[in-house]
Amino acid sequence: MTATKILLDESEMPRRWYNLVPDLPSPPPPVLHPGTLQPIGPDDLAPLFPMALIEQEVTTERYVDIPPEVLDVYRLWRPSPLFRAHRLEKALGTHDPPVAVRPDGARAHARAGGLRRGGAAVQGDR
DSSP: OOOSEEOOOGGGSOOEEEOOGGGSSSOOOOOBOTTTOSBOOHHHHTTTSOHHHHHHHHOOOSEEEOOHHHHHHHHHHOOOOEEOOHHHHHHHTOOOSOOOBOTTSOBOOOOTTOEEETTEEEOOOO
């Protein structure tokens, strides 16, 4: 049986984030400014976020280097185990890559009943 829980050594900790936008069939629609309902630009985001973060949000590069300062913080709690979502992979008809804990700590998985395919709810991994 394929492993579900994968433990990485600190030396195997990701050094780059994966940006899925370049792999989409078409780019997602732009985020709209709530006041003008026009696409937002860097100037709209500048009062809220540092420019480096804005650049990460709008990049079309497939991989984004994780800043060294962020890696230092990740090392405090990382690496955390990766959990492969076998049932979700089976429901989607995929097998790679494993669904896992992302570097920012968010879990990438489907909740029970949260994923629909062919009109039927698919039981997700927890």
